[in-house]
Amino acid sequence: xxxxxxxxxxxxxxxxxxxxxxxxxxxxxxxxxxxxxxxxxxxxxxxxxxxxxxxxxxxxxxxxxxxxxxxxxxxxxxxxxxxxxxxxxxxxxxxxxxxxxxxxxxxxxxxxxxxxxxxxxxxxxxxxxxxxxxxxxxxxxxxxxxxxxxxxxxxxxx
Amino acid sequence: xxxxxxxxxxxxxxxxxxxxxxxxxxxxxxxxxxxxxxxxxxxxxxxxxxxxxxxxxxxxxxxxxxxxxxxxxxxxxxxxxxxxxxxxxxxxxxxxxxxxxxxxxxxxxxxxxxxxxxxxxxxxxxxxxxxxxxxxxxxxxxxxxxxxxxxxxxxxxxxxxxxxxxxxxxxxxxxxxxxxxxxxxxxxxxxxxxxxxxxxxxxxxxxxxxxxxxxxxxxxxxxxxxxxxxxxxxxxxxxxxxxxxxxxxxxxxxxxxxxxxxxxxxxxxxxxxxxxxxxxxxxxxxxxxxxxxxxxxxxxxxxxxxxxxxxxxxxxxxxxxxxxxxxxxxxxxxxxxxxxxxxxxxxxxxxxxxxxxxxxxxxxxxxxxxxxxxxxxxxxxxxxxxxxxxxxxxxxxxxxxxxxxxxxxxxxxxxxxxxxxxxxxxxxxxxxxxxxxxxxxxxxxxxxxxxxxxxxxxxxxxxxxxxxxxxxxxxxxxxxxxxxxxxxxxxxxxxxxxxxxxxxxxxxxxxxxxxxxxxxxxxxxxxxxxxxxxxxxxxxx
Numbered sequence: 231x232x233x234x235x236x237x238x239x240x241x242x243x244x245x246x247x248x249x250x251x252x253x254x255x256x257x258x259x260x261x262x263x264x265x266x267x268x269x270x271x272x273x274x275x276x277x278x279x280x281x282x283x284x285x286x287x288x289x290x291x292x293x294x295x296x297x298x299x300x301x302x303x304x305x306x307x308x309x310x311x312x313x314x315x316x317x318x319x320x321x322x323x324x325x326x327x328x329x330x331x332x333x334x335x336x337x338x339x340x341x342x343x344x345x346x347x348x349x350x351x352x353x354x355x356x357x358x359x360x361x362x363x364x365x366x367x368x369x370x371x372x373x374x375x376x377x378x379x380x381x382x383x384x385x386x387x388x
Numbered sequence: 389x390x391x392x393x394x395x396x397x398x399x400x401x402x403x404x405x406x407x408x409x410x411x412x413x414x415x416x417x418x419x420x421x422x423x424x425x426x427x428x429x430x431x432x433x434x435x436x437x438x439x440x441x442x443x444x445x446x447x448x449x450x451x452x453x454x455x456x457x458x459x460x461x462x463x464x465x466x467x468x469x470x471x472x473x474x475x476x477x478x479x480x481x482x483x484x485x486x487x488x489x490x491x492x493x494x495x496x497x498x499x500x501x502x503x504x505x506x507x508x509x510x511x512x513x514x515x516x517x518x519x520x521x522x523x524x525x526x527x528x529x530x531x532x533x534x535x536x537x538x539x540x541x542x543x544x545x546x547x548x549x550x551x552x553x554x555x556x557x558x559x560x561x562x563x564x565x566x567x568x569x570x571x572x573x574x575x576x577x578x579x580x581x582x583x584x585x586x587x588x589x590x591x592x593x594x595x596x597x598x599x600x601x602x603x604x605x606x607x608x609x610x611x612x613x614x615x616x617x618x619x620x621x622x623x624x625x626x627x628x629x630x631x632x633x634x635x636x637x638x639x640x641x642x643x644x645x646x647x648x649x650x651x652x653x654x655x656x657x658x659x660x661x662x663x664x665x666x667x668x669x670x671x672x673x674x675x676x677x678x679x680x681x682x683x684x685x686x687x688x689x690x691x692x693x694x695x696x697x698x699x700x701x702x703x704x705x706x707x708x709x710x711x712x713x714x715x716x717x718x719x720x721x722x723x724x725x726x727x728x729x730x731x732x733x734x735x736x737x738x739x740x741x742x743x744x745x746x747x748x749x750x751x752x753x754x755x756x757x758x759x760x761x762x763x764x765x766x767x768x769x770x771x772x773x774x775x776x777x778x779x780x781x782x783x784x785x786x787x788x789x790x791x792x793x794x795x796x797x798x799x800x801x802x803x804x805x806x807x808x809x810x811x812x813x814x815x816x817x818x819x820x821x822x823x824x825x826x827x828x829x830x831x832x833x834x835x836x837x838x839x840x841x842x843x844x845x846x847x848x849x850x851x852x853x854x855x856x857x858x859x860x861x862x863x864x865x866x867x868x869x870x871x872x873x874x875x876x877x878x879x880x881x882x883x884x885x886x887x888x889x890x891x892x893x894x895x896x897x898x899x900x901x902x903x904x905x906x907x908x909x910x911x912x913x914x915x916x917x918x919x920x921x922x923x924x925x926x927x928x929x
Contacts, residue, residue, distance in 0.1 A: 248673050251673055251734065252673050255669065255740070259666065264740035266739060268658070268665060270918070329928075335746075338814055338829060347508060348590060351658040352658070363829070364829040364830065368747035369747055370438075373500075376821050377824075
């Protein structure tokens with residue numbers, strides 16, 4: 231196979247670019263621990279509201295100072311609809327659905343997760359900027375998909 | 389028009405009808421998201437139309453166009469009649485009946501589940517059965533393509549397939565590998581569930597099977613466009629193909645790498661371990677490579693053409709290219725847009741970065757640059773090239789055919805750039821109305837959704853111009869005594885007479901199957917071993 235010099239330069243350049251992409255990606259994965267939310271935990275979607283893991287939704291502060299938020303994404307609302315968390319501390323959201331697929335996206339942050347019935351989604355982040363954030367469902371869930379929204383209030387640390 | 393042309397033409401007309409209906413849906417949606425109060429604007433109609441638009445463009449327009457184009461390639465590149473023309477017609481009718489059934493159910497509002505049809509949203513069984521028939525019809529097409537190639541190979545022992553057929557065979561293999569996933573999803577999980585035979589479906593398993601299909605689907609669209617870029621564009625530009633062997637390598641790499649990449653659509657999903665998502669990420673970045681090679685070869689071929697036409701200097705050859713030719717303009721603009729779409733695609737595939745864009749308007753911006761332009765605009769250009777050759781008629785309204793690709797380009801720039809921006813600002817995709825009760829974050833989207841709607845209107849004008857030319861040519865195009873022939877670009881260097889490693893489809897298919905078994909077999913096995921709870925169906929539409 232005849233490969234011209236310019237072609238070879240281009241091929242090596244392309245390969246290097248891809249290696250650079252993957253290299254930076256692996257560096258952020260293993261160096262900074264940036265991974266997509268990939269929690270593996272199942273739950274019976276028909277018994278979500280009586281399951282001890284989701285019977286009480288809301289915010290709890292754990293002894294180590296980290297924050298845990300338990301929420302439901304359902305047709306067509308988030309429960310609780312308003313979530314208050316402190317700034318500057320790791321916050322872990324645990325979300326599931328009793329009905330169809332939903333999304334859990336906090337606009338202006340890196341919180342973005344699919345919520346599937348039968349599974350528990352878990353995503354952890356730290357909010358640095360106090361303020362009010364919009365939570366939206368970003369996976370089509372029926373006629374009220376576009377009104378499925380909630381509010382996150384990040385409070386300045388006292 | 390002789391009898392042999394009827395088969396591809398029948399496919400093309402179904403494709404164009406789907407495209408026309410989908411365009412009407414699209415302009416309504418772009419305006420709805422900009423909060424323009426159209427008459428009869430309701431959420432039910434919006435989500436119905438998003439479903440129809442997705443199914444008619446992503447599944448019907450593309451599949452029928454590719455089947456028709458594939459038959460043209462098989463007959464003209466191999467210079468022999470198709471083997472199994474009866475099977476081809478039967479497949480056409482099966483696919484058409486499936487399409488009509490699914491479309492009817494969607495229009496009746498019984499299947500507003502979007503083209504991704506994720507359970508536990510449950511459509512009317514007619515939707516799944518229609519989709520299955522479309523896929524079964526396409527398998528008939530695969531059978532005819534492979535049989536025709538094998539008959540040719542018997543008579544041309546040792547010779548490599550002409551490049552255009554090489555690319556179409558790669559398309560066929562990618563399609564078969566891809567559709568296994570969706571066939572399992574639809575036939576085993578969804579049809580019995582929608583008929584009430586089974587009670588529940590696991591939504592994550594269904595999504596994994598869908599994206600086993602959903603990403604190689606992208607290459608099923610793209611590879612025929614690449615065939616046009618490699619084998620038709622250089623000749624129409626007045627030049628030669630820069631490298632035939634590297635083009636073969638490109639198609640083979642797509643056979644191997646197309647399928648084990650689907651988890652990059654499920655980065656944000658629970659239930660799938662991060663390690664498997666990373667494995668699919670690496671494969672996804674690897675598949676950038678053949679597209680980089682394509683960019684070089686196609687641009688080099690255009691330079692060859694420009695210089696053969698007397699172009700001088702570093703860029704002087706560009707001006708010598710036939711910018712008035714609709715095929716040329718369409719394809720070059722399609723490739724230009726694809727370069728931008730490739731960039732946003734690399735962001736989508738970026739494992740951690742995906743959290744910023746997943747399920748936002750960014751994604752719809754991205755795939756309108758790729759399938760909605762790189763592929764669709766190439767197919768429109770191909771139509772301007774194919775119709776006179778198949779119908780034996782001159783192109784009607786050629787001025788429209790010349791302006792239409794530019795309109796598409798401009799409209800898509802408005803539409804897609806605006807969607808990328810609103811996506812980064814956090815606007816979800818597929819929302820009927822993005823007002824969110826006046827939330828501050830949502831107010832920032834409004835200027836951009838207006839730009840997107842303006843783009844949508846321009847795209848609609850472009851789509852209608854395209855259909856006007858196509859229908860006009862069929863009805864009123866001047867008959868030609870001797871229509872131009874369907875011929876393919878010569879390579880700069882002669883093709884070696886013997887088949888090489890890159891022509892051994894069986895070998896590469898085995899490798900591809902092994903990769904799929906690793907990439908899907910192991911994680912799906914892990915998923916099946918969990919204590920899983922299925923979901924009953926919901927119809928909130």
